[in-house]
Amino acid sequence: MAKSNSSPLYERLEHKNTMHKVMEFIILFLLLSLLVYRLLSFSNHGFAWLVAFLCELWFTLYWVITISNKWSFVEYKTYPDRLLQRVAEHELPPVDMFVTTADSELEPPIITLNTVLSLLAVDYPTDKLACYVSDDGCSPLTFYSLVEASKFAKLWVPFCKKYNVQVRAPFRYFNNDAIPSSKNSGEFKQEWKTMKDEYMKLNRKIEDAVAKSIPFDLSEDFSLFSNIERNNHPTIIKVVLDKEEGHSNGLPRLVYISREKRPKHPHHSKAGAMNVLTRVSGLMTNAPFMLNVDCDMFANNPSVVLHAMCILLGSNENQNEIAFAQFPQIFYDGLKDDPFGNQMAVIWKYLGHGIQGIQGVFYAGTGCFHRRQVIYGLSPNNGKLGNQELLKTFGNSKELTKSAADALRGETKCPSMLLKSIEAAAYQVASCEYEYGTNWGRKVGWMYGSTTEDILTGLSIHNRGWKSIICTPDQPAFLGCTPTGGPASMTQQKRWATGLLEVLLSKNCPIFGTVFAHLQFRQCLAYLWIFTWGLRSLPETCYAALPAYSIITNTHIFPKGQELAFYIPIALFVTTNIYNISQYIQSGLSIRAWWNNQKMGRITAMSAWLFGVFGIVLKLSGISETVFEVTKKDQSSSTEKGTEAGRFTFDESPMFVPPTTVLLLHLTALASALFGLQPPAHDGLGSGRLDVAASVCLVLCLWPFLKGLFGSGKYGIPLSTIFKSAGLTLMFCTLCRS
Ligand SMILES: O=c1ccn([C@@H]2O[C@H](COP(=O)(O)OP(=O)(O)O[C@H]3O[C@H](CO)[C@@H](O)[C@H](O)[C@H]3O)[C@@H](O)[C@H]2O)c(=O)[nH]1
Numbered sequence: 176m177a178k179s180n181s182s183p184l185y186e187r188l189e190h191k192n193t194m195h196k197v198m199e200f201i202i203l204f205l206l207l208s209l210l211v212y213r214l215l216s217f218s219n220h221g222f223a224w225l226v227a228f229l230c231e232l233w234f235t236l237y238w239v240i241t242i243s244n245k246w247s248f249v250e251y252k253t254y255p256d257r258l259l260q261r262v263a264e265h266e267l268p269p270v271d272m273f274v275t276t277a278d279s280e281l282e283p284p285i286i287t288l289n290t291v292l293s294l295l296a297v298d299y300p301t302d303k304l305a306c307y308v309s310d311d312g313c314s315p316l317t318f319y320s321l322v323e324a325s326k327f328a329k330l331w332v333p334f335c336k337k338y339n340v341q342v343r344a345p346f347r348y349f350n351n352d353a354i355p356s357s358k359n360s361g362e363f364k365q366e367w368k369t370m371k372d373e374y375m376k377l378n379r380k381i382e383d384a385v386a387k388s389i390p391f392d393l394s395e396d397f398s399l400f401s402n403i404e405r406n407n408h409p410t411i412i413k414v415v416l417d418k419e420e421g422h423s424n425g426l427p428r429l430v431y432i433s434r435e436k437r438p439k440h441p442h443h444s445k446a447g448a449m450n451v452l453t454r455v456s457g458l459m460t461n462a463p464f465m466l467n468v469d470c471d472m473f474a475n476n477p478s479v480v481l482h483a484m485c486i487l488l489g490s491n492e493n494q495n496e497i498a499f500a501q502f503p504q505i506f507y508d509g510l511k512d513d514p515f516g517n518q519m520a521v522i523w524k525y526l527g528h529g530i531q532g533i534q535g536v537f538y539a540g541t542g543c544f545h546r547r548q549v550i551y552g553l554s555p556n557n558g559k560l561g562n563q564e565l566l567k568t569f570g571n572s573k574e575l576t577k578s579a580a581d582a583l584r585g586e587t588k589c590p591s592m593l594l595k596s597i598e599a600a601a602y603q604v605a606s607c608e609y610e611y612g613t614n615w616g617r618k619v620g621w622m623y624g625s626t627t628e629d630i631l632t633g634l635s636i637h638n639r640g641w642k643s644i645i646c647t648p649d650q651p652a653f654l655g656c657t658p659t660g661g662p663a664s665m666t667q668q669k670r671w672a673t674g675l676l677e678v679l680l681s682k683n684c685p686i687f688g689t690v691f692a693h694l695q696f697r698q699c700l701a702y703l704w705i706f707t708w709g710l711r712s713l714p715e716t717c718y719a720a721l722p723a724y725s726i727i728t729n730t731h732i733f734p735k736g737q738e739l740a741f742y743i744p745i746a747l748f749v750t751t752n753i754y755n756i757s758q759y760i761q762s763g764l765s766i767r768a769w770w771n772n773q774k775m776g777r778i779t780a781m782s783a784w785l786f787g788v789f790g791i792v793l794k795l796s797g798i799s800e801t802v803f804e805v806t807k808k809d810q811s812s813s814t815e816k817g818t819e820a821g822r823f824t825f826d827e828s829p830m831f832v833p834p835t836t837v838l839l840l841h842l843t844a845l846a847s848a849l850f851g852l853q854p855p856a857h858d859g860l861g862s863g864r865l866d867v868a869a870s871v872c873l874v875l876c877l878w879p880f881l882k883g884l885f886g887s888g889k890y891g892i893p894l895s896t897i898f899k900s901a902g903l904t905l906m907f908c909t910l911c912r913s
């Protein structure tokens with residue numbers, strides 16, 4: 176029976192942030208003043224003035240949305256202790272945990288293995304947990320690693336629990352150089368040493384396997400992988416850890432799944448993999464809650480599941496309204512001061528918690544606990560599905576329809592796990608033809624049609640009127656890798672920009688969600704904010720070219736010294752930067768981190784996001800499809816620690832052409848001003864101090880590129896890119912002057 180305890184499992188804390196709000200309105204006022212100034216002086220100026228006006232109009236609208244997103248800052252605090260007081264351990268609901276990996280080279284098996292170990296070791300009754308690993312790379316190495324990890328887990332999990340180890344991904348635990356101190360018991364020291372030795376052995380085994388081409392004896396299990404092509408192979412499902420007959424072995428279940436792939440069948444990247452995981456787990460364990468993480472996102476806080484359950488089982492709001500609990504994405508070994516501007520700490524803090532005050536945080540693809548019912552298409556106050564409908568929705572497997580019906584009815588009892596009895600069904604639901612004629616990817620499961628399946632899936636949930644909650648325990652729940660280096664970040668940002676635009680320009684556009692479904696208006700604005708990331712590249716790039724244009728043609732784009740309006744851009748510049756810097760400082764970050772983010776914000780918009788837009792244009796015109804390019808994961812950036820670690824790197828990618836061009840343009844413009852090469856001014860005024868100041872600012876923002884012009888190897892911009900940019904610069908200058 177549930178124990179009695181009425182203190183709430185979580186608390187909702189609202190923050191006023193009055194100072195921020197005041198500054199937000201000052202900025203808005205200044206933006207509007209600038210627009211009014213443009214309108215009033217329209218007749219004296221030409222085309223460039225119009226471009227400036229349109230860009231500023233965009234910035235203003237965007238600012239209005241930003242204000243709305245940040246307005247209602249709400250935080251949630253969770254109390255796992257109270258949960259354990261209230262609910263007996265054996266009454267806690269089962270949770271299925273999903274890990275996705277797709278490429279054993281870009282995602283080294285040792286990383287995936289650590290993530291899996293950290294999940295197997297969380298503080299939660301082990302017989303309520305099952306871990307499913309989806310391997311889209313169909314790699315014997317990944318499978319081998321899991322098998323070896325499961326052997327190590329038999330030592331590791333009891334060790335973690337016995338000594339209440341805080342970080343349960345062994346590579347982190349043993350990496351911290353922390354040797355047991357004299358305060359620790361002799362027994363602990365002994366076991367610690369054994370554990371470290373065992374982990375080192377495991378590590379070596381995996382390294383050896385990676386080094387050799389035929390890594391290990393192809394015994395029966397591994398023979399399945401011989402002669403396999405990544406994109407053309409049958410399903411492989413292997414139960415790596417199962418319950419031993421009758422009694423628990425103290426470990427959660429562990430299952431390896433590589434779904435069927437055939438060249439002619441679209442596999443829908445990660446969304447497809449998630450749907451196979453959902454179905455296979457539906458047959459095997461059918462837990463009412465599902466956690467999903469990327470292969471690099473290990474559980475860094477042993478109570479993650481309890482924290483999530485506080486929210487999902489919580490009582491002070493209508494629990495049935497909360498669809499998912501999302502933990503923020505935080506990265507380990509992040510370089511100091513975020514040189515590549517991709518740690519997103521301030522975005523998570525101010526936007527994550529701001530949107531929390533509306534309908535709830537976005538689903539971010541990893542570190543999220545979902546309700547199976549919601550993933551199965553349930554709405555907050557839904558009717559029941561008929562049998563026919565179930566078949567149409569979930570497909571032709573009787574076993575799956577039955578388990579889905581159970582899940583939708585809220586029955587949580589676990590079906591028997593023995594693979595034998597459900598083997599055929601599991602293979603059936605993992606086949607590549609299974610989804611034809613069903614609602615998978617359209618109404619149930621992870622949604623298809625975008626390389627940012629996470630945001631799209633979250634949107635489809637919010638559309639139905641569900642809410643979501645961002646959960647931020649003091650000890651970060653999950654930690655993962657973020658790309659270091661220019662090309663890798665750019666590829667990731669481009670994929671996001673394209674994926675987000677794919678949703679904006681489809682029938683899933685959030686505006687329809689507000690008009691025809693249950694998406695709240697301000698939540699719709701929040702989605703528009705993120706879906707238009709890619710589009711921001713257009714005004715940003717145009718606006719960045721304007722000061723160069725005005726200097727080269729000796730006109731002005733910003734008000735001149737003798738006008739009162741001269742002070743508007745200055746005030747805008749000063750307040751915006753103070754506002755931004757204050758947010759960085761309040762998030763515990765440095766001014767340098769702010770500056771790096773500022774720089775990278777401009778660079779990303781002109782490169783990756785711009786190419787995200789091109790990608791969409793190519794897709795819409797039917798020339799090419801968008802693809803999910805997996806991000807490379809490094810276990811630690813320590814390989815390149817030292818002075819060079821944060822230095823921007825380049826490759827031949829065309830993405831680097833636009834920022835290089837903008838840089839060359841500004842250098843040309845500044846040189847022409849410096850050496851008096853500007854043509855005579857038509858209006859007798861010529862370009863002004865603000866135009867030059869803006870130009871200098873842009874050169875500073877593009878500093879990594881300026882260094883790249885003179886760098887060599889991967890630190891240098893390739894000559895071909897420089898030539899292309901020089902050509903474009905020349906073209907631009909000629910056009911300006913004609
Ligand atoms: O065909 C595929 C492609 C990718 N993945 C997995 O998807 C995850 C995310 O891929 P990654 O390359 O790490 O992308 P990121 O840009 O780092 O991921 C962010 O953005 C993605 C798209 O928005 C989300 O899916 C992720 O959860 C989110 O962390 C990884 O575990 C991959 O193994 C697959 O399983 N199958």
Ligand SMILES: [Mn+2]
Binds near residue numbers: 469471655656806
């Ligand atoms: Mn990732």
